Amino acid sequence: MQQRSEETRSKIMESAIRLFSARGYNKASVDEICAEAGISKGAFYHHFKSKQALFLALLDGWLKTIDDAIEASKDKPIPETFKQMTQAFPYLFESAGENLPIFLEFWLQASRDEKVWQASIAPYRRYHKQFSDLIRQGVEEGSFVEVNPELTARMIISTAMGLLLQSLLDPKGAKWEKVARESTSMLVDGLLRK
Amino acid sequence: MQQRSEETRSKIMESAIRLFSARGYNKASVDEICAEAGISKGAFYHHFKSKQALFLALLDGWLKTIDDAIEASKDKPIPETFKQMTQAFPYLFESAGENLPIFLEFWLQASRDEKVWQASIAPYRRYHKQFSDLIRQGVEEGSFVEVNPELTARMIISTAMGLLLQSLLDPKGAKWEKVARESTSMLVDGLLRK
Numbered sequence: 540m541q542q543r544s545e546e547t548r549s550k551i552m553e554s555a556i557r558l559f560s561a562r563g564y565n566k567a568s569v570d571e572i573c574a575e576a577g578i579s580k581g582a583f584y585h586h587f588k589s590k591q592a593l594f595l596a597l598l599d600g601w602l603k604t605i606d607d608a609i610e611a612s613k614d615k616p617i618p619e620t621f622k623q624m625t626q627a628f629p630y631l632f633e634s635a636g637e638n639l640p641i642f643l644e645f646w647l648q649a650s651r652d653e654k655v656w657q658a659s660i661a662p663y664r665r666y667h668k669q670f671s672d673l674i675r676q677g678v679e680e681g682s683f684v685e686v687n688p689e690l691t692a693r694m695i696i697s698t699a700m701g702l703l704l705q706s707l708l709d710p711k712g713a714k715w716e717k718v719a720r721e722s723t724s725m726l727v728d729g730l731l732r733k
Numbered sequence: 734m735q736q737r738s739e740e741t742r743s744k745i746m747e748s749a750i751r752l753f754s755a756r757g758y759n760k761a762s763v764d765e766i767c768a769e770a771g772i773s774k775g776a777f778y779h780h781f782k783s784k785q786a787l788f789l790a791l792l793d794g795w796l797k798t799i800d801d802a803i804e805a806s807k808d809k810p811i812p813e814t815f816k817q818m819t820q821a822f823p824y825l826f827e828s829a830g831e832n833l834p835i836f837l838e839f840w841l842q843a844s845r846d847e848k849v850w851q852a853s854i855a856p857y858r859r860y861h862k863q864f865s866d867l868i869r870q871g872v873e874e875g876s877f878v879e880v881n882p883e884l885t886a887r888m889i890i891s892t893a894m895g896l897l898l899q900s901l902l903d904p905k906g907a908k909w910e911k912v913a914r915e916s917t918s919m920l921v922d923g924l925l926r927k
Contacts, residue, residue, distance in 0.1 A: 646898065697916070707840075
């Protein structure tokens, strides 16, 4: 039963990503998600108490991917940690594929819904702090060039968000996964002391 | 009459920015825009044939600010042109203020509406080409360091979009106008050959 229950949960989440991406969070109803997933409404509410709760679970899932990448790179030399942290980013393009528009939904709902805002902004602030700390340490130990850690961290996050946004708006405008990989290398190379 | 007509048009556009920012493009109706602007529906349709047409006019207005900045900096030395082009960006934060969420609406509608997409993506592609060309020239004449022009242009646009997005999502998370100004300087300094 446990396994079947988890399968149902995954099915709901996958269907929700597809529908939110295609039609938007507001327009996609719980009924439609159930139909898409091929499950009953009872099963839906067994797993999620509301559409918002489901949306927050999707957001958490995405954030967990990043947190795992950060966790996995702990206790390594700073340039190595930094590389691994930034390399989680191109991976996002590979894995998310045509479901990328869900990010626009996360951002839009964050600007409208206090709970989504809390859930999505706290992590950004945390990432900014983690990147700042790491860059500061790198500069102090001499493996990075002298930069303003706060500002550099902000620009790294901006580049990532901006690339994601451009790829959403203009999927055919560039080979985004390649651009993401090359941008990441350029940032890392720019920071490393030659 | 001409003057009064232009005043009405401006009033409609200002009210629309406020309402689209606060409630979103889909939820804000023509009726509400008329009420906010204190005008009749007849007056509205005299100026705009639809809500979409009004939205596109707002988008055009924003793009014109950028085009004007680019136009004004033509025929100057390349580093100078580059500086002026990038400095249009922090200005955006000063001028748009609390109406910044309109950008999220532009982006979201672009992902859903073919006409908005055409109107908003063509300029991004043009900016990317303009920045790439300028950087290529700067590298060739030796005033910029050796970089990949295409990729660098992409990163500049990404940084700008990412900063805008972060400022929308977390207005109190940083002094965004200052971050925009410092990021711009950092990019320009990074490109200029010492």
